[in-house]
Every structure is written in structure tokens, then in C-alpha cells.
Amino acid sequence: MDLRDYALGEGSAAERRALEAELAQDGELREELHRWELTLAALRSAPDEEIPRRIAFVSDPVFAPNWWQRLFSAPQWGFASAAVLGGAIVAHGWLLKPSPAVVDQAPVANGVRYSEADLSAAVESAVARAVASVEARQQERLRQVIDESEKRHQTERQMMAASFEENLLLMRKQINRMYVQSANLNVGSVQQ
Amino acid sequence: MIFREVEDQDLVTKARKGNIDAFNALVSRHEKRVFNYLLRILRDREDSLDLTQDVFLKAYQNLSKLSDAARFSPWLFRIAHNEAFSLLRKNRPDTVEMAFEPGTADAREGLFPVEMSLAVETALGRLTPEQREAVVLKIYQGFKFEEMAEILEVPLSTIKSRLYSALDVLKGALAPVKG
Numbered sequence: 001m002d003l004r005d006y007a008l009g010e011g012s013a014a015e016r017r018a019l020e021a022e023l024a025q026d027g028e029l030r031e032e033l034h035r036w037e038l039t040l041a042a043l044r045s046a047p048d049e050e051i052p053r054r055i056a057f058v059s060d061p062v063f064a065p066n067w068w069q070r071l072f073s074a075p076q077w078g079f080a081s082a083a084v085l086g087g088a089i090v091a092h093g094w095l096l097k098p099s100p101a102v103v104d105q106a107p108v109a110n111g112v113r114y115s116e117a118d119l120s121a122a123v124e125s126a127v128a129r130a131v132a133s134v135e136a137r138q139q140e141r142l143r144q145v146i147d148e149s150e151k152r153h154q155t156e157r158q159m160m161a162a163s164f165e166e167n168l169l170l171m172r173k174q175i176n177r178m179y180v181q182s183a184n185l186n187v188g189s190v191q192q
Numbered sequence: 193m194i195f196r197e198v199e200d201q202d203l204v205t206k207a208r209k210g211n212i213d214a215f216n217a218l219v220s221r222h223e224k225r226v227f228n229y230l231l232r233i234l235r236d237r238e239d240s241l242d243l244t245q246d247v248f249l250k251a252y253q254n255l256s257k258l259s260d261a262a263r264f265s266p267w268l269f270r271i272a273h274n275e276a277f278s279l280l281r282k283n284r285p286d287t288v289e290m291a292f293e294p295g296t297a298d299a300r301e302g303l304f305p306v307e308m309s310l311a312v313e314t315a316l317g318r319l320t321p322e323q324r325e326a327v328v329l330k331i332y333q334g335f336k337f338e339e340m341a342e343i344l345e346v347p348l349s350t351i352k353s354r355l356y357s358a359l360d361v362l363k364g365a366l367a368p369v370k371g
Contacts, residue, residue, distance in 0.1 A: 004359055008330065010337075038367035039359065043331050046312040048228045052237065055223045055245055 003029070007036040204261035207252075215255070218264070219248050225333060226272050232328045233276045233321060235313075243275045250275075269333070269343045273325065280321050315365035323358035330355055 001015040011019075023030050200221070206214035226247055230240035250271050258267050316324055329335045329343065340351045 002356075004356055035363055035367040036359070039363040040331065042308060042312055042315075042366040043327070043362065046309045048224060048332070049231060051224050051227045051244070052241060055219055055227075055248055 003033050003036055007033060007040055200264045201262040204255065204258065204264050208255055208261075215252055218251075222265070222268055223248070226268065229269065229272055229328055229333060230276055232316060232332065233325050234279065235317065239279060243272070243279065247272045247275055263342070266335070266339045266342045269329070269335075270345070273343055276325075277321065311366065315362050318361055318365065319358050323354050323361070326351060326354040327358045327362070 001011050001019045003019075005011050006016060006019050023033060200218065203214045203218050203221075207218065223244060227240055227244045230243050230247075231237060234240050234243070247268065251268055254271075258264065316327065319327065325344070326340065329340045330337075335343065337348055337351055341348045344351065
């Protein structure tokens with residue numbers, strides 16, 4: 001093992017023990033080791049210097065990004081890119097909006113080709129028929145409602161008439177009874 | 193030392209995620225070491241201070257390139273080494289080594305601390321930058337030989353060769369044979 005390594009604290013424990021055994025027997029070797037230890041002690045006696053001034057930290061201006069770094073990292077670019085993205089989405093939706101279908105060929109049904117006018121007339125006719133059917137159904141329903149109402153009204157009138165006649169008969173009977181009683185009173189007073 | 197490395201790894205991981213405070217902690221922890229490493233190699237206080245600043249700036253900018261967060265310290269000193277030797281190459285024509293007259297061992301032993309520091313500084317000045325760097329990394333920064341090889345990107349044998357030749361020179365200056 002090298003004396004310098006020993007003085008520097010290097011080497012394994014076994015290597016150091018072996019050298020120490022040699023040192024115990026060799027005075028010249030011990031003197032040489034002493035000179036190495038003096039040298040290292042002299043070197044280590046020179047202390048570290050305190051740093052004259054604080055090193056600028058990353059939060060200090062020296063670490064601040066350049067103007068172009070600030071430009072490209074500014075938050076407004078985030079908003080701008082969001083606006084562009086939003087515009088792109090709107091434009092995409094607008095451009096892909098389905099346009100009115102252009103019929104360059106009339107549809108074919110049962111092997112017969114119809115023109116647009118034919119189709120329009122057919123549609124109008126069908127609509128007219130449907131409207132007429134609905135109106136007829138409504139008229140029939142209205143007529144039935146009126147008939148039912150008239151029947152109900154007639155029945156009510158008949159019932160009212162019957163009730164009136166019954167009440168009138170009852171009144172005549174009461175009047176007749178009063179005439180009879182009155183006559184009986186007159187006969188009694190004459191007899192007395 | 194192991195705990196310290198784990199802490200460094202944690203701070204590097206956080207700094208990579210944009211945590212500036214974590215990188216600030218790394219700066220606080222290593223700035224004195226880096227500054228003294230550069231000062232002992234460059235032997236110029238202002239240059240060392242400027243380069244220390246540059247080292248941490250480059251470390252921050254290239255933190256994502258550090259493959260192993262646990263190896264932050266050797267990686268940082270690798271950056272410092274590149275910066276230092278780039279400046280030395282640029283200034284090499286003007287580099288003048290200080291003259292040094294070796295004294296005796298007795299004289300060394302009788303020196304006051306300030307005089308000893310000057311003697312050490314002068315002795316270090318007699319070394320080549322590569323030798324001086326090997327001494328600084330081993331004696332002052334306490335790196336293992338394997339870490340030094342990683343920092344300097346040279347074989348282990350080269351590291352030992354540089355260090356031993358430097359120590360031979362220093363021994364002659366700081367602990368000469370009595371006579």
C-alpha cells in the first residue's frame with residue numbers, strides 16, 4: 001500500500017493493518033509518513049473562504065427569462081390560443097352545416113319518374129284530403145253534440161212541464177178544499 | 193454523507209418539477225464549495241465569483257440532462273471544472289506562476305496560521321492546473337477517487353498520477369527534508 005494512500009485514509013482495513021506492521025519495524029518509513037502527514041496538515045490548515053457575496057438565485061433577475069422567452073410564455077398566449085381554438089371549432093361547425101339538398105333527379109316510385117311539380121301537387125292534394133277528412137270528422141262530432149244537447153234540453157223541458165202541471169193540479173185541489181171548507185163553515189153558521 | 197446525498201436527490205427532483213425554492217436550497221448548500229474550488233484553481237477572487245454564478249446558471253438550465261439525481265454534486269463540479277479550464281485556456285498566455293522558495297521543515301512548523309495559509313497558497317501555485325485540481329478535489333472537497341474520475345472524465349490511474357505528482361511537489365514545499 002502506498003504511504004500517500006495511507007495518509008489520505010484510503011485502502012482497506014487489511015491493507016492498512018499490513019502497512020502499520022511495516023511502520024512498526026521501519027523508522028525511515030515512519031519518518032516518510034510523518035512528512036506526508038505534515039504536508040496534508042499544512043494543506044488542510046488553509047481554510048475555505050466565505051463567499052464574498054451571495055450567488056444570485058433562480059428567483060433573481062439574472063435567472064429571469066429573456067424577452068422572447070417571456071413573450072412566448074406569457075399567459076395571453078394561452079388565451080389567444082384558446083380563442084383561436086374556439087374560432088376553429090365554430091368555423092368547422094359552420095362549414096360542415098348540411099346545405100339544402102339539391103334534387104338533380106326526380107325520385108322514382110314504381111318505375112315512374114315524378115317531377116317536383118307532380119310531387120308538390122300530390123303533397124298538396126294529400127294535405128287537402130287530410131284537412132277535409134279532419135273537418136268532416138269535426139262537423140260530424142259537432143252535429144252529434146248539438147243533437148245530444150237538444151235531446152237533453154227537450155227532456156228537461158218535458159220534465160219541467162210535467163212538474164208544472166203536477167204543481168198546478170195540486171194547487172187546484174187545495175183551492176177546492178178551501179172552497180169546501182168555506183162552504184161548510186157557511187152552512188154551519190146558518191143552521192145555528 | 194449518505195443522508196446529504198438523499199437530500200440533494202430530493203431537491204434535484206423537486207427542482208426539475210419547477211420548484212425554485214428547491215434549487216435555491218441546492219445553491220445555498222453548494223455555493224461555498226464551488227467558489228472555493230474555483231478560487232483554488234483560478235487563484236482569482238472575481239473570476240471565481242463570476243464563474244460560480246455561471247456554474248449555477250448552467251446547472252439550472254441543464255438540470256433535466258442530469259441522468260442520476262443522486263449524482264448532483266459530481267455533476268455540478270464537472271460543470272465547474274469545464275468553466276474553470278475554459279477560462280484557464282483563454283488566459284493561458286497571461287498565466288504566470290508565482291515563484292516559490294522552499295524553506296525548511298522547521299521554518300514551516302514555526303509559521304503562524306496566516307503565514308501557513310500563504311505558504312500553502314504559494315505551494316499550490318507551483319502546480320499545474322490539473323495537479324492543483326486533483327489536490328483540491330481530494331483534499332479540500334473530499335471526493336473519492338471514483339468521483340474525481342467522473343468529474344474530470346479521465347481514468348482512475350490518471351487521477352492518482354496527477355494527485356501523487358502534485359503531493360510530491362507540495363511535500364517538497366511544505367515538509368522538506370530536514371537538513
